[in-house]
Amino acid sequence: MDPILLGKGITDNIPVHLLPRFGNRHGLIAGATGTGKTVTLMTLAENFSRIGVPVFMADAKGDVAGLAMPGQINEKLAARAAQIGVDGYSAAGNPTIFWDLYGQQGHPVRTTVSEMGPTLLARILELNDTQAGVLDIVFKLADDRGLLLLDLDDLRALLNLVAEERKTVSTEYGLVSAPSIGAIQRALLRLQADGGEQFFGEPALALADLMRVDHQGRGMISILAADQLILKPRLYSTFLLWLLSELFETLPEVGDLEKPKLVFFFDEAHLLFNDAPAALQQRIEQVVRLIRSKGVGIYFCSQLPDDVPDNVLGQLGNRVQHALRAFTPRDQKAVRAAAETFVPNPKLDVRATLTAMGTGIALVSTLQDKGVPAPVQETMIAPPRCRMGAITEAERAQVRATSPVGAQYDTAINRESAEEILAARAQQLAAQANAPEARNGEGGLGQSIREFMFGNGRRQGVVESVAKQTTRNVGAQIGRNIGGTIGESVMGKTGKKFGAQIGNQIVRGILGGIFGRR
Known part of the structure; x- marks a missing residue:
């Protein structure tokens, strides 16, 4: 596979490449504000996309979104591209998906x-x-x-x-x-x-949607709108760390591939490590060290190299170092540290060059054959083909409307x-607790008697049967009593029979009235 052209060495006048098979060996892009880090990010991202590698990156300032739109080629850019040796340089946009934790500037990103x-x-x-x-x-x-x-x-x-x-x-x-x-x-x-709160819910982000390619075989560039998110540094860094952890735990082992399966750019990398407890630092180091074998390359972007801990910095094989400003003791220390991390080049005073480079110039060292770092080169970085700047709301809406994942993520689910x-x-426990009170409050003992006497849909037949039996028993007892009394005094056996009939009629009259029958 053809190498990715990063630029051209100024001292040695040779092209400076990044080999795709070492794209998963991670990297660092550092430099002071205004030295060209963002342009270098865009050049790397669109070149990975052109060879079919999906890219995920955060847009902290809003200008990375220009990757979605063709750039405007002027004479200066055309001359720079020709000087570096960029073949077929012309304006071109890239297949892009916009994401946003808040769901405003892109598809909502959720996890459970x-x-x-x-x-x-x-x-x-x-x-x-x-x-x-x-x-x-x-x-x-x-x-x-x-x-x-x-x-x-x-x-x-x-x-x-x-x-x-x-x-x-x-x-x-x-x-x-x-x-x-x-x-x-x-x-x-x-x-x-x-x-x-909008970050938690469903549908949760499927990692496969970050690893898409378009119909032309170009890797999709997923851009996370982070201009507001960056104001909440813990939420920002924890989300990106969660994403890395999910990739690490989900993707299978693949070893060294011809090109990465995904390249992940972590802008404002110092936010990941600030105030992180020791256990979390160890987790980050583990992910960075082992995710390479999953086919994922991680590129940290920050102002100073020492924003990244040494244990992580040692895992970053591809380095692009823009100019540093030695205004403070810490800056001077960072310059010395950065100079010492590069493979020396006898033709180049690295320490002096670090503070003297202009915008768009960087010290570059990438892994070459057998994974050996190449000597550092002062490099003129190749210009991207996309727009180097922000896009309009209408352009963003157009890209979002044609997104292949909009129907899946734009509507929340609450199962x-x-x-x-x-x-x-x-609610069930409350209903059970209130049920006895409702029965007693409605009528208490009187309600129970009415249910027994009148029935309730379920017990009517039972009550009538009991009532009939009661009629016979009570009637017989009354009959015996009346009959006995009358018989003794007036008619003997005839009186007893007559008394029993009277008793049965009396009880039948009472119960018949109760049940509505005469």
């Missing part, structure tokens, strides 16, 4: 609470260790009771359940305190105020999960 997991969710909510432990218990309880955690309403319902059964839960799973539950609930309110199940159980 269960898929996010307690560790990453605790980081979003900024929980301490004790509160994070309670969140672990909530997830475990949901699993044990078969309750789906899809959105934040489900999580709130589980928290309420844990609060109600706190003593039992503490005995079975570990101590759960009311203050910890309250702290988690307050954190959920803050997340909701930040708009994070039965923990919140609905627990609410139904609560």
Whole structure:
């Protein structure tokens, strides 16, 4: 497969390439503001797309969206492309899908609470260790009771359940305190105020939709609108880390391929590592180290190389370093560190060059044959074919309207999960608790007597049968009594028979009146 042309070496006057088979060995794109990092990102993204590699990248400033539209080729760009040796340079857009956690500038990106997991969710909510432990218990309880955690309403319902059964839960799973539950609930309110509630729900993002190719065999470029999201750094970084983790856990092992299956650009990379606990740092290092064998390349973008921890930085084989500004002691230290990470070039003073390069010039070192880093080259970066700038709302709407995934994600789904199940159980228990009160309040003993005497649809036949038997028994008893009395005093046996008939008529008259018969 043809290599990706990044630019042309200024010192040695040779093309500088990135070999697709080493595209999954990760990379770093660094440099001060205004030195051309974004243009380099766009050049890399569209070249990966042209060879059939899907790309995912965040648009922190709104200008990366220009990848969707053809650029405007002027004389300066044409001359630069000719000088570098770009074949067939012309304006061209790229197949693009826009995404947005808030669902405003692209298709909504959602995941479920269960898929996010307690560790990453605790980081979003900024929980301490004790509160994070309670969140672990909530997830475990949901699993044990078969309750789906899809959105934040489900999580709130589980928290309420844990609060109600706190003593039992503490005995079975570990101590759960009311203050910890309250702290988690307050954190959920803050997340909701930040708009994070829209991120949790269904339909959840399918990773296969990030790995599409169009009908021409070009990789789709998925662009996440992050100009608002970047203002919530924990939500931004945790979402991207979740996405990496999902790719790591879902994709099969493929080893080294002719080209990557997906390339992932992580802009503002320092946000991923700021204030990350040790366990989370280890998780990031593990994903970066092992996801290469899944066919995924990760490219971190930041201002300074030391924004990325050394353990991660050592895994990044492809380097594009734009100019650094040595205004502060930290900047000067970063310049020295960056210079020392490159393979030396006898013809180039790396440290001096780092602070003297202009816009669109970068120090580049990529992996060549057998994975050996090439000596660093001061490189004129090739211009992209797309628009180098923002797009209009009408253009964004046009791209979104023709998207192959719009019908799948634009409408939210709310299926039965923990919140609905627990609410139904609560209603059932309330109905059972109120049922005896309703019966007693309506008539108490009098209602019971009326049901016995008059029946109720289900018992009418039984009551009538009992009544008939009662008529016979009572009538016979009255007859015997009356008959005996009359017989003794007046007529003997004849009086007894006559008395029995009178008694039966009296009782039949009473009960017949009750049942509406005469």
